[in-house]
Amino acid sequence: MRHRSYRWLNALSPVQLIVIFYASAVLLATILIGLPLSHQSGVTLSFIDVVFTAVSAVSVTGLTVVPTADTFSTFGVFVIAFVLQFGGIGIMAIGTFIWIVLGKKIGLRERRLIMTDQNQTTFQGMVKLIKQILALILTIELIGFLVLGTYFLQYYDSWQQAYFQGFFASISATTNGGFDITGQSLIPFKDDYFVQFIHMVLIMFGAIGFPVLIEVREYLFAKTEERRFMRFSLFTKVTTLTFFLLVIFGTVVIALLEFQYFFADKKWHEILFYSLFQSITTRSGGLSTMDVSQFTEQTELVMSALMFIGASPSSVGGGIRTTSFALVIIFVLTFARGQQRIHIFGREVHNDDLNKAVVVTIMAVITVSTSVILLTITESFPLTEIIFEVTSAFGTVGLSLGITPDLSTIGKVTIIILMFIGRIGILSFLFTFKKEKKGNYHYPTERIIIG
Amino acid sequence: MRHRSYRWLNALSPVQLIVIFYASAVLLATILIGLPLSHQSGVTLSFIDVVFTAVSAVSVTGLTVVPTADTFSTFGVFVIAFVLQFGGIGIMAIGTFIWIVLGKKIGLRERRLIMTDQNQTTFQGMVKLIKQILALILTIELIGFLVLGTYFLQYYDSWQQAYFQGFFASISATTNGGFDITGQSLIPFKDDYFVQFIHMVLIMFGAIGFPVLIEVREYLFAKTEERRFMRFSLFTKVTTLTFFLLVIFGTVVIALLEFQYFFADKKWHEILFYSLFQSITTRSGGLSTMDVSQFTEQTELVMSALMFIGASPSSVGGGIRTTSFALVIIFVLTFARGQQRIHIFGREVHNDDLNKAVVVTIMAVITVSTSVILLTITESFPLTEIIFEVTSAFGTVGLSLGITPDLSTIGKVTIIILMFIGRIGILSFLFTFKKEKKGNYHYPTERIIIG
Ligand SMILES: [K+]
Ligand SMILES: [K+]
Structure with missing residues (x-):
């Protein structure tokens, strides 16, 4: 019986397995988020709303059919943070980590799965890559948590509250989860440029693509004589340049389109921060320092185009990449x-x-x-x-x-x-619906990761 | 001096020349349509509205900023019909025809121009092609004129009026001009399926692509033994199949989307003709048997998508083709x-x-x-x-x-x-803005005409 199910698994293509794994994550998230323990007392959620929240969290989108802060208990908020983490870093990355921790041997088949999930085109160094990703993201999140939590002490009555907010904000920003437990995204911090700056940095760390982060890290930690022989990959150059060009384009266009409207009574630094933050958040962040429905229709359509393009591949973001x-x-x-x-x-x-x-x-x-x-x-x-x-x-x-x-x-x-x-x-x-063909996985080395 | 301007002309690419010719046609049309003689007494048109009408006629679009019937004199209506004819069949086709009539030798350079205008990829038979196009379109228009004019005798008080309407309707439909002198497109004939049928046929003759018409004509006029060796070109097969699939798709989707709305109180034959006509007209026709703003938003968006695709290449239509x-x-x-x-x-x-x-x-x-x-x-x-x-x-x-x-x-x-x-x-x-390169015009034979 077990043998048969294994053969059935082997008949699936890596892409089909990834889809099944993500679907399983949605199922798990649906069960966890649907637990009465996850809800505040007196709250009942319809099935479709539970599934919606689960998919929104697994896909680190952040669209919500119910207000997170008013609906979910502290346990529920932890569940969402956990699912965001799971979805953001990628089920396969976490799966590999668990395999490593459990001392399992990582075979070619597992490597290939990870490769597909992270959009990589070569087998080599896949496990190392996953370890690096996990270490990097967890380090970034930890720093974000400590900085934001400590800074939030001035905003909240207790240190527990401040660090709880810092914990959730750091995860939601770094995974580009877009969920908030303030009840109104980052609007309470619309005049606090420090909070906004930290969030922008965390969002960009998540959206710029893991391979980019790893290459930059290797470059920064390399010895001076080694650096001369290092070069950034074509992928890193293309995706990073495009990413920042889109951020600049978005900032300038939002500023220009809203100059006579939403920004009419704003100071220059307000215009800069509102434009910059809303431009960065369309890459995939989803948090906002204002109610975007206050923008004009044209700005909303430009933001739609930017969201359609989305973030870098092998990142926590979506879109065409x-x-x-x-x-x-x-x-x-x-x-x-x-x-x-x-x-x-x-x-x-x-x-x-x-x-x-x-x-x-x-x-x-x-x-x-x-x-x-x-x-x-x-x-x-x-x-x-x-x-x-x-x-x-x-x-x-x-x-x-x-x-x-x-x-x-x-x-x-x-x-x-x-x-x-x-x-x-x-x-x-x-x-997903295509049968796997043999011999499709050997490519030359200098390739670009696509959508 | 003349020599210098010739050298300047020779430095231009065929595409640049075509654009200059079309721009000249717009200029000529602007002058003709701007003449006070073209307007009804008491009517004054702003410059932008004259240019708009001129471009709309040259491009055989049919969007109007002023009601044609109430704005233009009989002379003006003839001018518009003339410009539609000019734009529809293509300036180069008519230009070649004039060259032929004037006994001019058609050199390689001129042939190449025509080639570009008609989206053809080989030089051979270009002049013959243009002659065939002109003969075909004029024959179709003449038949349309006679049939519609005669049929319109029951609608209008005098035979002059009937045949004038028939003349304009036949040109506007065949060139897919989309202009009307009824004041409300084909809405007056919303229950006359004969008028609608003739219009649909004429619109399709214009929109299906000249090469298709010529191949079908050759096939029909060929002897039985010749037919066995004839085959339709890849272009004809692809464009014709796509054309009719889009017509069927449009008809079905419009019928389904409006079933509970605009069609709620309509009989089956009304639903069929409204859906079919509005589907065909989105290929490029522009005439309509109803006020399309009465459709639901979803139907209007589907029609927008169909208009974006447009008609066949080497036809009177536009879009991506x-x-x-x-x-x-x-x-x-x-x-x-x-x-x-x-x-x-x-x-x-x-x-x-x-x-x-x-x-x-x-x-x-x-x-x-x-x-x-x-x-x-x-x-x-x-x-x-x-x-x-x-x-x-x-x-x-x-x-x-x-x-x-x-x-x-x-x-x-x-x-x-x-x-x-x-x-x-x-x-x-x-x-248009690209410098011409030598040796770009030799291609293998079985090619498809694109956009
Ligand atoms: K998001
Ligand atoms: K038209």
């Missing part, structure tokens, strides 16, 4: 110049990677458009609010113009599916 | 199956064609999204109405939810640019 966006734009520009081969930073881009980027982008446009039209049928909200909600779910961002709790059941199911697709990536989603 | 859409979808499906090479109808698609299709689609998504966001800044209409207007202009369709006359000047300029890009094609637009 920065590399897909960069490759597709560079492809169009190269084509317009009448050139055939695509070069970035003196390297030629592999045709397979370009194809992946194009497929991801086209599939994403179709998925998002179809979802928007479906929601115009089932919901009665203005189109802008629906587009914002759909791109926020697909980008696993978690910002909302406020319609999430009032969605119909079909609307909630649609958003649940979008968050799930956003997390596993649209390519994985596409390959 | 049926071939781009088909190739991109087939590319995604092929990729999802893990295959490398793209096969349609037993032929392999050339990689260059696929690249073109992808670039067209990506560029179109960016152009349309940017225009929509720009219009949300300058206009105060609901987002759905703006999306509908923008895709209608880009697809040179000409349907509107009624906001065209009330657009701001920036809004009108945006729509003007979109109609122009829609007509010349987004690839031509992309290459």
